[in-house]
Amino acid sequence: MRDRLILLPGWGLGSAPLEPLADALRGLDARLRVEIEPLPLLDSSDPADWLDELDANLPQDAWLGGWSLGGMLASELAARRGERCAGLLTLASNLRFVAAPTWSSAMAAETFDVFRQGCAADARATLKRFALLCAQGATDSRGLSRLLLGAAPQVRAESLLAGLDVLAALDTRGALQDFVGPQLHLFAGADALVPANTAAALLALLPDVEIGLIDSGSHAFALERPHEIAAAIQAFLHEADDD
DSSP: OTTEEEEEOOSSSOSGGGHHHHHHHHHHOTTOEEEEOOOOOOSOOOHHHHHHHHHHHSOTTOEEEEETHHHHHHHHHHHHHGGGSOEEEEESOOSOSBOBTTBOSSBOHHHHHHHHHHHHHOHHHHHHHHHHHHHTTSTTHHHHHHHHHHTOOOOOHHHHHHHHHHHHHOOOHHHHHHOOSOEEEEEETTOSSSOTTHHHHHHHHOTTSEEEEETTOOTTHHHHSHHHHHHHHHHHHHHHHHO
16 A cells, blocks of 8 residues: 555644645546545543554555644654555654754744643634634735634544644654654745744754755645645655655
């Protein structure tokens, strides 16, 4: 099933933001089976529980990819599966979403804490704010944020909070260093949630992986510019096949 790509969405907004990208990839290569797997709806804040559920439900030997939180989970699952994962690609996905002394290219812990408190108080209002942040930097940021929010599923606040806790807990540096398969990591130049300098920080950590920076792209660049992202992914997949 090395012709199969599983994409995991980001936090809170469901699978819809990745649908145009999946369609664009299918249009470039009819043999490539692209599927979007929803994130687990768990109340657990333990990343291991989320990874266990994904590992049990996702096919073996496929390419794993994801947007933001989905990319972080895909990274951890790729490392867990090793040779049973064809390769990894991430979209606007940090190695640590929340900054730490050893990883400054991330959101300040204080900012994240305020965001989580807002979600606990009013999840719907927080999702609206999140959609605006995802679209910040796009050519039509308001239109993009409306698309993101309009397609967002109804999710219980407990699951949203658990997802934020998983996002804060994950640190994929070890997973990316352990996974020996092909890797592509795409970042956006105008991302309001994952700093663009994350690309350079990742390259310093892992100089042998493929890294791309989409100039002026927002955090939701997969929805904003699906054909450009699909072309980059398709070129990477073909190169990996040639190797």
